[in-house]
Structures are given as structure tokens and as C-alpha cells.
Amino acid sequence: NAGVTQTPKFQVLKTGQSMTLQCAQDMNHNSMYWYRQDPGMGLRLIYYSASEGTTDKGEVPNGYNVSRLNKREFSLRLESAAPSQTSVYFCASSEWRHATLRSGNTIYFGEGSWLTVV
Amino acid sequence: KNQVEQSPQSLIILEGKNCTLQCNYTVSPFSNLRWYKQDTGRGPVSLTIMTFSENTKSNGRYTATLDADTKQSSLHITASQLSDSASYICVVSAFSDSNTGKLIFGQGTTLQVKP
DSSP: OOOEEEEOSEEEEOTTOOEEEEEEESSOOSEEEEEEEOTTSOOEEEEEESSTTOOEEOSOOTTEEEEEOSSSBEEEEESSOOGGGOEEEEEEEEOOOHHHHHTTOOOEEOOOEEEEEO | OOOEEEEOSEEEEETTOOEEEEEEEOOSSEEEEEEEEEOTTSOOEEEEEEETTOOEEEETTEEEEEETTTTEEEEEEOSOOGGGOEEEEEEEEEHHHHTTTOOEEOOOEEEEEEO
């Protein structure tokens, strides 16, 4: 089972360049998320998509855009990369049902994308 | 402000020993609490999920406890193995955020198991 697959695994960008992180899940989940993880800090939500066709800002959305291409795919775009966006990015997904999530629905994470902006 | 604090920040134990990791939270109203294991260079993997009505849950050698009154949780690892070396992350969800899947992550405890 592939689960949540994200690409690329590693990327180095120059300040001002743009790039898109791709994410796909094969679990037929409705909800998908993008997080960033920085040293000494917990994971922080960048954007999420509660269901196909919808996207919403999370805790740290500035400098990012997202696209929920279809139910499987959720991409994260950096339009003009900045050194402050150097981080590890994680895509995640979960089955979206109100009652299920309240009762403790599992969220599955991808393997991470290491991004360095120089 | 909703916060999740974990202690200790890091821990070194010998293989075969037990250990307990702590998580204190100020999230309200509480919905559920999760423990994740994150191996170096990998994504977090779910260990346990506990709702308000649950005060203990086990997953193999991992046992999580929850005291909703004191807003504390612990993760106990029994008979540690080298493969337990990882970061352990406590994650709490509030009812108001559960509808949208937002979670509050702790900074994690880094566990190193030495032979």
C-alpha cells in the first residue's frame, strides 16, 4: 500500500524561484493537509482541503498556494521562495466525516519533502 | 491559547529498559489526543488515539494514558528496543477544530535507545 506519496523528496531552490510539491493518496480520503516541520517546533498546518473542491488556510499560509486537483491529489506551490521557507514539508490525509474525526480518525502522513531555499 | 507541551525534550535509555514520556495540554474543549512516532527522515506514524472517555490505550509495547481532568497524557514504552529510537509527538484536537481536522502538535520528545 502506497498510502500518501509526496514528491520531490529533496529540493534546493534559489530565493525567488517557484516550485510545486506534489501529493497523492490512494486511500480514498476526503481530507488532505500540508504541514511544515521546523527544528524545535511542532508541525504547523499550512493549508488543508476538507473535501474535493475546497481549500482553506491553516496556521501559516503566507507565501503558499494550494490546489486540490481531484480527490487523490493536493499540491502545494511556493510562488517566490524565501529562505524562511526552508523546512520539511509533510502532506497528510484522513477520512473526512464529522463524527469519525471527532472520535479519533487516523491521519496518515507522507514521508516528507526536504526543501532548502538559498 | 491552545498549547501542547512535551517533556522531556530528549531522553537516552538502555535497551530493555522502560520509559515514560509526558504531554501536558491546554486545549479546550478537548476532543482527542494522539501519539505519533516519527523515525528520523520519515513521516509521523500513528501509535494511539484516545478520546475524552478513554483513559488508557495500548499498542504493543506502547501504552498511552490520559487524564482529562489534569489535561495530562503519558506514553509508556516497555522493554525498549533499538527500533524505538525516534521522536514521539503528542497531538491534541479541540472540538471546534475537529470539524476541520486541525490539530495542535507538541514539539516532540526525542528518544535514543542504546545497546
